[in-house]
Amino acid sequence: MTPRDIAVKLFEIAEDRKAKNIRLLEITDLTVLADYFLIATANSKTHIKTMAEEMAQQLKQNGEPVHRIEGHGGNNWMLLDFGCVVVHLFLPEAREFYNLDRVWADAKTVERDGSGALLEETV
Numbered sequence: 001m002t003p004r005d006i007a008v009k010l011f012e013i014a015e016d017r018k019a020k021n022i023r024l025l026e027i028t029d030l031t032v033l034a035d036y037f038l039i040a041t042a043n044s045k046t047h048i049k050t051m052a053e054e055m056a057q058q059l060k061q062n063g064e065p066v067h068r069i070e071g072h073g074g075n076n077w078m079l080l081d082f083g084c085v086v087v088h089l090f091l092p093e094a095r096e097f098y099n100l101d102r103v104w105a106d107a108k109t110v111e112r113d114g115s116g117a118l119l120e121e122t123v
Contacts, residue, residue, distance in 0.1 A: 001064055003084035007036035007110070009062065010055055010087055014040045017051045019089070025107035035084045037104060041095050045076070048089045052078050055087060 001009070007024055014022045019040035028035045042048040056066045064082055071078040076094035080087040088100055095101075 001062055003035040006059065006064055006082055006085045007038060009059065010038050010082070010085060011110070013055050013058055014038065014051065014087075017047075017054055018043075019047075019051060021095075023101060024110040025104050026110055027104060027107045030104070030107055034081075034086045036086075036110075037100070037107070038085060038087045039095070039100050040087075040089055041092055042089055043091075045091070048078050048091065051089055052080055052087075055080055 007026075011022060011024050019042060022038070022040045025037045025039070026035065027033070027037055040051075042051060052069065056069070059066065059082060066080050067083055068081040069078065070081075076091040077098070078087075078089045080089075088098075090098065
């Protein structure tokens with residue numbers, strides 16, 4: 001899978017699992033950390049955990065295992081590092097506190113067009 005394929009798959013899993021305020025940021029030109037950040041808000045700690053488990057399981061089935069997981073154990077956030085894509089799952093108050101949307105404001109946002117396809121938009 002290409003980095004974009006992985007990012008799109010993770011975006012779709014977040015949507016399917018009812019995450020809120022999902023943002024997919026293309027950060028290739030801004031950092032060597034990853035090609036994409038996916039930022040999403042969950043309703044509860046359990047919601048974060050089940051979303052993270054689903055992401056890890058589905059990507060592993062596609063030959064892309066998660067390299068590292070941070071924040072498990074009942075925190076208000078969780079990070080899943082797939083190498084080229086880093087997923088940030090937050091409870092609302094943690095997302096507001098860390099404010100990654102502002103920190104990475106120069107990133108390109110990948111959004112859906114009218115047909116549902118994901119397109120890159122320069123922000």
